[in-house]
Amino acid sequence: MPTLYAIKPAFQTLLRPLASRLVSAGATANQVTTAAMLISVATGALIALFPEITPLFWLLPLVLFVRMALNAIDGMMAREFGQASKLGAYLNEVGDIISDVALILPFVLVAPFAAAGVVAFAITAMIAEYAGVLGVMTGGGRGYDGPFGKSDRALALGIIAALIGSGIILPSWFSWVFPLMAVLSIVTAFNRIRAGLHRANS
Numbered sequence: 001m002p003t004l005y006a007i008k009p010a011f012q013t014l015l016r017p018l019a020s021r022l023v024s025a026g027a028t029a030n031q032v033t034t035a036a037m038l039i040s041v042a043t044g045a046l047i048a049l050f051p052e053i054t055p056l057f058w059l060l061p062l063v064l065f066v067r068m069a070l071n072a073i074d075g076m077m078a079r080e081f082g083q084a085s086k087l088g089a090y091l092n093e094v095g096d097i098i099s100d101v102a103l104i105l106p107f108v109l110v111a112p113f114a115a116a117g118v119v120a121f122a123i124t125a126m127i128a129e130y131a132g133v134l135g136v137m138t139g140g141g142r143g144y145d146g147p148f149g150k151s152d153r154a155l156a157l158g159i160i161a162a163l164i165g166s167g168i169i170l171p172s173w174f175s176w177v178f179p180l181m182a183v184l185s186i187v188t189a190f191n192r193i194r195a196g197l198h199r200a201n202s
Contacts, residue, residue: 012072019076029077030088036070037095039063044102051109060103060161064154067099071150093133096150100125103157107178112170117178124185125153131189135196143192148184156181 022032043063047056074092078084104122108115129150132143146152160177163170 011068012076015069015072016076016080019073019081022073023077023081023083027077029074029081029083030085030091032070032074032077033088033091033095036067036074037091037099039070040067040099041102044104044106047106048109051106054167055165057161057165060165061158064103064158068151068154071096093129097126097129100129100150100153107157107160110164110170112172112175113178114175117175117182120182121178121185124182124189128185128188128192131192131196135192135199138196138200140196140198140200143196145191145195146188147191148181148188153181153185 040063043059047059050056071092074088078088101122104118104125107113108118128148132145132149135141135143148156
């Protein structure tokens with residue numbers, strides 16, 4: 001199924017010069033990966049501490065974009081500049097999950113979202129990513145199938161955060177947004193498992 005991940009090659013092309021400059025400056029892919037995680041955790045913690053300051057939610061779209069850029073850059077540094085490592089693989093996958101959880105959970109503190117729906121989305125997002133990672137173990141390669149991968153989650157969360165940051169009072173029916181995203185994440189996990197098995201058996 002289609003996903004925003006399809007635009008990643010074009011995004012990487014724009015960022016390749018920056019990746020090259022970082023390598024020239026002595027930076028490593030693992031440092032960039034760690035920076036993306038720490039920025040996400042710090043942002044999530046700040047918003048969780050001061051949820052009543054709604055303009056802080058404008059940080060989320062910015063950080064989500066920066067995180068996607070850093071994730072693209074660390075991948076290029078690893079593949080194209082010989083910085084790939086086993087530690088980097090762990091940092092990349094675990095860092096993504098930690099970042100997702102850190103940026104999703106603060107929405108528990110915002111009306112009309114229910115804690116159960118937000119937590120369900122955080123859990124199913126992790127399941128979707130784990131389903132993609134398992135493709136490597138089964139010989140089908142890392143799965144990035146949609147419809148609700150990392151980039152799609154970032155776009156959705158960014159839009160919601162921008163509405164909150166703008167001071168808009170969200171209608172009560174918005175309480176269904178996170179449960180809906182949880183369902184889409186489960187569909188994504190199923191698609192990644194199915195596609196991974198197909199690739200492994202073909």
